[in-house]
Amino acid sequence: MSGQIRRPEEIASGGGVREFRTDVLVLGGGPAGTWAAISAAQRGASVILADKGFCGTSGATAPSGTGVWYVQPDPAKREAAMASRELLGGYLQDRRWMARTLNQTFENVDQLARWGYPFHDDGVGFQRYGSVMGPEYMRLMRKRTKQAGVKILDHSPALELLQDEDGAVVGASGLFQQAGERWNVHAGAVILATGGCAFLSKALGCNVLTGDGLLMGAEVGAELSGMEFSNAYAMSLAEGSVTKTRFYDFAEFTDANGDPIPGAQSKGGRSVIARWLMSGPVYASLINVDPETQQAMRRAQPNFFLPLDRSGINPFTDRFSVTLRLEGTVRGTGGLRLVDESCATSVEGLYAAGDAATRELICGAFTGGGSHNAAWAMSSGYWAGAGAASYARTRRVLAQPSKVIRAGKAALIEQSQRGYDPLAVTQAVQDEVFPYDRNYFRSELGLKHSLERLDRLWRKVESADKASVLHVAQSRQAAAMVATARWMYRSALERDESRGMARRVDRPQQDPGPRYYVRSGGLSEVWTRRDLQQPEARVLEAAE
Amino acid sequence: MIEVIDKERCTGCNICVHACPTNVFDTTADIPVIARQGDCQTCYMCEAWCPEDALYVAPNADKAVSVDLAALKAGDVIGSYRRAIGWS
Ligand SMILES: Cc1cc2nc3c(=O)[nH]c(=O)nc-3n(C[C@H](O)[C@H](O)[C@H](O)COP(=O)(O)OP(=O)(O)OC[C@H]3O[C@@H](n4cnc5c(N)ncnc54)[C@H](O)[C@@H]3O)c2cc1C
Ligand code: SF4
Ligand code: SF4
Numbered sequence: 001m002s003g004q005i006r007r008p009e010e011i012a013s014g015g016g017v018r019e020f021r022t023d024v025l026v027l028g029g030g031p032a033g034t035w036a037a038i039s040a041a042q043r044g045a046s047v048i049l050a051d052k053g054f055c056g057t058s059g060a061t062a063p064s065g066t067g068v069w070y071v072q073p074d075p076a077k078r079e080a081a082m083a084s085r086e087l088l089g090g091y092l093q094d095r096r097w098m099a100r101t102l103n104q105t106f107e108n109v110d111q112l113a114r115w116g117y118p119f120h121d122d123g124v125g126f127q128r129y130g131s132v133m134g135p136e137y138m139r140l141m142r143k144r145t146k147q148a149g150v151k152i153l154d155h156s157p158a159l160e161l162l163q164d165e166d167g168a169v170v171g172a173s174g175l176f177q178q179a180g181e182r183w184n185v186h187a188g189a190v191i192l193a194t195g196g197c198a199f200l201s202k203a204l205g206c207n208v209l210t211g212d213g214l215l216m217g218a219e220v221g222a223e224l225s226g227m228e229f230s231n232a233y234a235m236s237l238a239e240g241s242v243t244k245t246r247f248y249d250f251a252e253f254t255d256a257n258g259d260p261i262p263g264a265q266s267k268g269g270r271s272v273i274a275r276w277l278m279s280g281p282v283y284a285s286l287i288n289v290d291p292e293t294q295q296a297m298r299r300a301q302p303n304f305f306l307p308l309d310r311s312g313i314n315p316f317t318d319r320f321s322v323t324l325r326l327e328g329t330v331r332g333t334g335g336l337r338l339v340d341e342s343c344a345t346s347v348e349g350l351y352a353a354g355d356a357a358t359r360e361l362i363c364g365a366f367t368g369g370g371s372h373n374a375a376w377a378m379s380s381g382y383w384a385g386a387g388a389a390s391y392a393r394t395r396r397v398l399a400q401p402s403k404v405i406r407a408g409k410a411a412l413i414e415q416s417q418r419g420y421d422p423l424a425v426t427q428a429v430q431d432e433v434f435p436y437d438r439n440y441f442r443s444e445l446g447l448k449h450s451l452e453r454l455d456r457l458w459r460k461v462e463s464a465d466k467a468s469v470l471h472v473a474q475s476r477q478a479a480a481m482v483a484t485a486r487w488m489y490r491s492a493l494e495r496d497e498s499r500g501m502a503r504r505v506d507r508p509q510q511d512p513g514p515r516y517y518v519r520s521g522g523l524s525e526v527w528t529r530r531d532l533q534q535p536e537a538r539v540l541e542a543a544e
Numbered sequence: 545m546i547e548v549i550d551k552e553r554c555t556g557c558n559i560c561v562h563a564c565p566t567n568v569f570d571t572t573a574d575i576p577v578i579a580r581q582g583d584c585q586t587c588y589m590c591e592a593w594c595p596e597d598a599l600y601v602a603p604n605a606d607k608a609v610s611v612d613l614a615a616l617k618a619g620d621v622i623g624s625y626r627r628a629i630g631w632s
Contacts, residue, residue, distance in 0.1 A: 052565075053565030054563050054564070057564070057565050057587070057592075057593065058565035062589060063587035135629055136629065155567055177567055178561075202586060202605045202606070207565075207566055207585035208585075237603065239603070239607075241586035241587065241605035298628075302628035302629055306625055310602065310603040311603050
């Protein structure tokens with residue numbers, strides 16, 4: 001640790017509120033948030049990182065582990081890596097962002113190795129630089145974040161952003177969950193790294209991911225992009241939480257009688273499984289795996305086997321019942337729109353990284369799970385940290401902003417209607433987004449019906465009185481999920497075709513016309529807009 | 545979901561109270577308690593971080609189940625995740 005680190009300051013406390021001042025405030029402490037915090041600190045910024053849970057265990061990566069889009073800097077290999085998913089992604093990727101993500105990820109993974117991450121080659125291809133164990137990776141990231149001089153606030157969900165009179169974001173306000181106190185952080189720039197939204201489905205590590213950053217962003221007018229790419233479902237043991245899908249590539253899927261289900265596959269045949277699950281159980285068994293490979297699989301993903309072992313199931317010989325849990329935008333690609341290479345959003349002073357941001361730039365319309373999202377989280381985090389640090393430097397002269405405006409609305413302001421029950425609202429949203437026939441298999445009519453109910457739900461949320469300190473975090477989560485579901489379904493309607501994961505049963509074809517992105521935003525009134533893909537971003541279909 | 549804190553093994557270090565992402569545990573004057581089991585997301589992180597192998601997370605994510613602590617200890621099931629990731 002160097003002695004020259006700029007530190008955040010606590011400037012006041014009392015009456016159940018603590019006030020801090022820092023150059024950069026990072027919200028969320030998964031891979032995107034920790035890389036952002038370290039990158040900002042390396043550039044001389046004082047940094048506070050606030051996490052809803054515990055930085056190091058919280059978020060999708062920590063309990064899961066990830067494959068990483070790590071490709072040697074050999075032009076032919078890089079070209080092949082970029083080209084390989086363009087068709088799947090419906091050609092919505094941007095080559096410029098793919099190339100810089102590959103570069104940055106390569107550097108960051110090397111950095112991890114230098115920091116002592118225990119990469120090793122298992123000889124069978126399941127481990128190497130191309131994958132990280134979640135607990136180990138995120139424990140290391142917590143340590144390096146602290147060593148960089150970053151002040152970490154755990155169990156400290158952000159509730160709303162703070163703005164100055166010109167609309168620039170100048171901090172955030174949140175809750176010390178375990179102490180029941182409030183915090184305000186005044187910052188030169190804020191990075192939203194709050195992850196995606198999985199609607200409390202209990203997919204592995206995802207119950208802290210409720211779209212909070214999307215709501216906070218939308219409340220200051222930030223734009224979203226690609227919210228139709230938000231119906232990722234991942235497989236787990238029927239009653240389990242471990243949605244690790246890679247080893248299901250070895251699975252044979254059978255029905256209640258033990259007969260193979262035609263066309264059922266984890267990759268390329270997951271919709272068949274979803275259809276089957278609507279009428280009955282689906283069983284999996286990992287077949288034709290030799291003992292040596294079985295051992296390598298156990299070493300590579302101990303968490304895949306954990307619930308199976310504990311349920312007394314041998315996945316290589318037994319048939320076990322599986323389900324598909326919604327991972328929403330976590331392994332989807334929609335999120336806050338970025339306007340430049342520093343990962344700035346459309347609002348001054350506000351940056352976004354990781355799953356809180358759109359990943360269309362590198363994944364297009366297809367899931368970012370499997371390697372791209374992890375690469376994106378570390379790369380976009382790194383860029384956002386740098387961008388926020390240099391922007392914050394320009395704001396340092398303004399020691400105290402003249403007037404701070406609280407941007408949060410739902411569950412945060414006094415109103416005449418009674419406060420809502422966050423559990424009931426959560427249940428109501430889940431009823432719209434969990435069922436396969438509503439979200440996996442979307443149709444114009446189904447989307448419109450869901451939206452009518454969701455809009456009604458939002459009107460209730462938006463006119464309700466502020467929540468007590470005991471319920472405010474849950475109430476904000478519930479509001480964020482309602483808002484997210486509305487952007488998802490409005491965007492799905494706007495995209496009048498099927499592309500990548502955004503399938504419409506009533507529009508099964510990909511539109512051959514000019515390619516566009518669906519932007520969205522707004523709360524009382526949700527809006528959508530089509531932006532044509534810029535010619536320079538366009539990837540060559542000939543590359544397939 | 546999280547099912548047990550083993551009173552015999554737990555030292556009251558409170559690491560689990562901090563490490564649980566969904567704030568399931570509360571501190572007490574003695575060892576922590578499972579205060580909000582319904583908020584457990586079955587992520588197994590508390591098990592990974594507990595230095596004493598004093599916690600057990602059952603594989604069922606959707607409802608609480610009863611577990612036999614003595615059998616889990618006898619079969620070395622409690623602590624098995626920490627061993628599998630090389631943390632013990
Ligand atoms: C089971 C599973 C397996 C996966 N496997 C792969 C893979 O193999 N390859 C791949 O590329 N991707 C994979 N993914 C996706 C990958 O895990 C995510 O893309 C990645 O974790 C994103 O990093 P992040 O930092 O943006 O978000 P997260 O890691 O989810 O972290 C977000 C953080 O924000 C915090 N937060 C949320 N709300 C607030 C708030 N209001 N205030 C403060 N903090 C808040 C959360 O507590 C959390 O710590 C997988 C996902 C899952 C669920
Ligand atoms: S981490 Fe383990 S030893 Fe420490 S308080 Fe929790 S259960 Fe007890
Ligand atoms: S399994 Fe995860 S959510 Fe449940 S108590 Fe342990 S750390 Fe908390």
